[in-house]
Amino acid sequence: MRKMLIVGAGQSGLQLALGLQSKGYEVTLMSNRTADEIRSGRVMSTQCMFHTALQHERDLQLNFWESQAPRIEGLGVSVAAPDSSRAVDWVGRFDGHAQSVDQRVKMAGWMETFVQRGGQLVIHGAAVSDLDYFSRTYDLVMVSAGKGELVSMFGRDASRSPYDAPQRALAVAYVHGLGPRPEHPDFDAVRCNLVPGVGELFVMPTLTTSGRADILFWEGVPGGPLDAFQGVKDPSEHLARTLELMERFTPWEYARATKVELTDANATLAGRYAPTVRRPVGRLPGGGxxxxxxxxxxxxxxxxxxxxxxxxxxxxxxxxSIVEHGEREFDEKWMQATFDRHWEDTRHAVKWTNAMLAPPPEHVLNLIGAAGQLPPVADRFANAFNDPADLDHFFFEPEKTNAYLAEVSGAQA
Structure with missing residues (x-):
């Protein structure tokens, strides 16, 4: 039986550990926190899983919270006008629903499942020196801990990382008591509120440690008015600042947030990081x-x-890639090929994300505006969150955007 070590217990590391376990591999998972520490700790992210990713979890029988988490049926876009009214407002419907489960709930639950299924869990903050030893005792060592010393082993790929500094200041609050969006009170949707030149507010329903909740998530252009959370340690002050900014820049969202309260004492998070693609193979001091x-x-x-x-x-x-490789050695050529296979799909998400961090060109503004009058455009844009590869056909190039809008307009006429 081939022996695998995975360092880091987030979405990717745990899903891969449980997947390998289901295929009969002997898997050791290293985490710097226990399941209880994760569950009672600070929120780690905003996460909305779309259909394809949810299906990967279903295929591994890891969709434990599917009946409890809100069904997210669509995605809406609002664009603020200079007077803080809405210049654009629409919602598109997903072909397959999305869901958000607080990673404190999911990662703790998956970690306990891994142990129940016979996996070896080691609670230890691994250093490079630890991996030097482990690389000689395991067939394959994988690092999925995205922060800390271990990341420094993986060099930045400048050709795929156009930004060398954070492009947004991030501020998250999980709340109870948010009212429904009056435009669609009968179904849940992620709401993307764009404030040109200032940043974005995302509002999404989620399942947290205390049940149904909503996430209020500001992405502020660094140095701008939304870059207002550095040094804020008190959760209640964080929420108050979140709401002040909503009242100023997105009053239509603030109107349903006047009675919200934080879900728990660890329900806020703030920070920033530069979007980065790194080279997939790390070389240890001992040559592993x-x-x-x-x-x-x-x-x-x-x-x-x-x-x-x-x-x-x-x-x-x-x-x-691991299963298909059989009993052969996991050498550097295989590692690079394994990443390249993943990159072939994920490059579309990276291209789109980096484009959205820049001021939108005129044809994209036209597309977003047209979606308010053309429901098929709204639906297609919403479903691109599940399949970013489709954006190549109608989003990036003015000629393709204009041709697509003309086609839909003609069909609607």
Whole structure:
């Protein structure tokens, strides 16, 4: 039986560990926190999993919260006008529903499942020196811990990382008590509120440790008015600032948030990071090799909601590559090919995310505006969150956008 070590217990690392376990591999998982510490700790992310990623979880029988989490049926876009009214407002419907489960709930639950299914869990913050030893005792060592010392083993791929500094300041609050969006009170949707030149507010329903909740998530242009959370340690102050900014820039969302309260004492998060693609093979001091997984190798800005989806797709792709490789050695050539296979899919998400961090060109503004009058355009844009590859056909190039809008307008006439 081949022995695998995975360092890091996030979406990608845990999904891959459980997938390998289901295929009969002997898997050791290293985490710097216990399941209880994760469950009672600070929120880690905003995560909205779209259909393809959810199906990867279903295929591994890991969709434990599907009946409890809100069914997210669509995605809406609002664009603020200079007077803080809405210049654009629409919602598109998903072909397959999306869901968000607080990673404290999911990662703790998956970690306990891994142990129940016979996996070896080691609670230890691994250093490079540890991996030097382990690389000689395991057939394959993979690193899915996207922060800390271990990431430094994986060099930045400048050709795929156009930004060398954070493009948004991020601020998250999980709340109870948010009212429904009056435009569609009968179904849940992620709402993307764009404030040109300032940033974005995302509002999404989720399942957290205390049940149904909503996430209020500001992405602010660094140095701008939304870049207002540095140094804020008190959760209640964080929420108050979140609401002040909503009242100022997105009053239509603030109107349903006047009675919200934080879900728990650890329900806020703030920070920033540069979106980065890294080289997938890390070389240890003793000559051993390790393979980067998930956001170790592809860390997207969350503006397009691709982080947890890319992590899930990475785990799915790597699992296939490992199983197909059989008993052969996991050498550097195989590691690079394994990442390249994943990159062939995830490059579309990276391209889109990096484009959305820049000021939108005129044809994209026209597309977003047209979606308010043309429901098929709204639906197609919404479903691109599940399949970013489709954007190549209608989003990036003015000629393709104009041709697509003309085609839909003609069909609607």
């Amino acid at each position: 090799l390790v393979l980067g997984v998930g956001d170790v190798v592809v860390a997207n800005d969350p503006i397009t909601g691709q982080g947890s989806n890319t992590a899930s797709k990475c785990a799915h792709s790597y699992l296939d």
